Amino acid sequence: MSAPQVGVHESRTDAYLALLVNNSSSDNNISTSSRTVREVSYQDWGRSANFTRAQGAERLDYRLFVSDDETEHPTAHIVAQIGTDGTEGVPGFVHGGLTSTLADTAMGNLAWHAGYKAFTANLNVDFRAPLSPPACVVVDAKIEKTEGRKVYLSADVFEVQEMQDGTLARSNDVVAEATSLFIVMDKAKETAVTTPDTAPQNGASTPRVTNDDIRDHTSTCVASVRETLFSPGWSTIEKDYLKTVWAST
Numbered sequence: 001m002s003a004p005q006v007g008v009h010e011s012r013t014d015a016y017l018a019l020l021v022n023n024s025s026s027d028n029n030i031s032t033s034s035r036t037v038r039e040v041s042y043q044d045w046g047r048s049a050n051f052t053r054a055q056g057a058e059r060l061d062y063r064l065f066v067s068d069d070e071t072e073h074p075t076a077h078i079v080a081q082i083g084t085d086g087t088e089g090v091p092g093f094v095h096g097g098l099t100s101t102l103a104d105t106a107m108g109n110l111a112w113h114a115g116y117k118a119f120t121a122n123l124n125v126d127f128r129a130p131l132s133p134p135a136c137v138v139v140d141a142k143i144e145k146t147e148g149r150k151v152y153l154s155a156d157v158f159e160v161q162e163m164q165d166g167t168l169a170r171s172n173d174v175v176a177e178a179t180s181l182f183i184v185m186d187k188a189k190e191t192a193v194t195t196p197d198t199a200p201q202n203g204a205s206t207p208r209v210t211n212d213d214i215r216d217h218t219s220t221c222v223a224s225v226r227e228t229l230f231s232p233g234w235s236t237i238e239k240d241y242l243k244t245v246w247a248s249t
């Protein structure tokens with residue numbers, strides 16, 4: 001297995017976290033003048049097979065913080081390290097879906113943290129500046145308003161940059177701005193959802209799908225789609241297209 005390519009950047013993420021995190025506290029709290037922001041450990045989520053945590057540190061690694069200040073609207077913050085292994089869309093640039101996922105993750109966790117058991121119904125992302133991996137970003141999410149079962153949130157993504165004197169700072173230029181609408185689960189449907197709180201812990205009896213199962217299923221699915229939808233020429237388009245793209249970069 002090749003070595004992770006994020007060593008330098010990883011330490012940059014840690015250095016930025018060190019600026020934020022009050023190291024004197026074992027709870028890893030960020031202390032600001034007005035509020036305390038608590039780190040949420042992935043371990044708190046029970047056996048949830050979380051998509052963003054399945055990537056491996058060489059692709060995506062992040063830490064999540066939520067504010068616990070009851071006198072203000074809660075906020076959520078992500079400090080993320082985006083590695084170089086499989087994170088690009090346009091060659092040389094971070095895939096916008098990854099940036100969107102980070103914004104969605106910050107907003108979704110904020111909604112749940114604030115007591116709204118809600119799903120993303122709508123997600124809008126304005127990409128304001130390209131991001132090149134490896135990158136370190138900060139995501140700030142907040143609740144804009146609530147109306148009945150609707151929770152409107154926003155999130156801004158900023159790059160963490162190294163200044164000329166070697167210190168780290170959040171760039172003032174936003175990389176992406178996201179807004180979302182989350183809908184709180186209908187009470188009648190809520191029991192059908194296994195939340196992390198109620199999910200079985202280690203030794204879970206729920207059978208997990210293996211990678212072999214997935215490969216089998218995908219092969220069957222692809223074969224079936226090819227037969228019904230693809231003309232014979234289509235299967236080579238992607239390969240030829242990629243060859244052209246990579247040759248030109």
Ligand SMILES: CCCCCCCCCC(=O)SCCNC(=O)CCNC(=O)[C@H](O)C(C)(C)COP(=O)(O)OP(=O)(O)OC[C@H]1O[C@@H](n2cnc3c(N)ncnc32)[C@H](O)[C@@H]1OP(=O)(O)O
Pocket residue numbers: 045104105106107108109112118119120121122149150181183184185186196
């Ligand atoms: C532990 C922490 C976990 C943190 C998670 C991290 C973040 C990850 C978040 C996700 O990835 S969630 C997964 C992706 N989202 C989904 O799978 C949701 C799929 N969609 C649905 O399940 C349903 O469409 C949904 C639950 C969102 C709404 O269905 P409902 O049947 O409950 O609601 P309904 O259709 O009755 O709509 C309720 C209201 O919302 C409005 N609405 C629903 N979808 C909308 C939409 N897309 N845009 C605008 N408005 C929408 C709808 O018009 C209506 O407005 P009014 O009350 O004013 O009439």
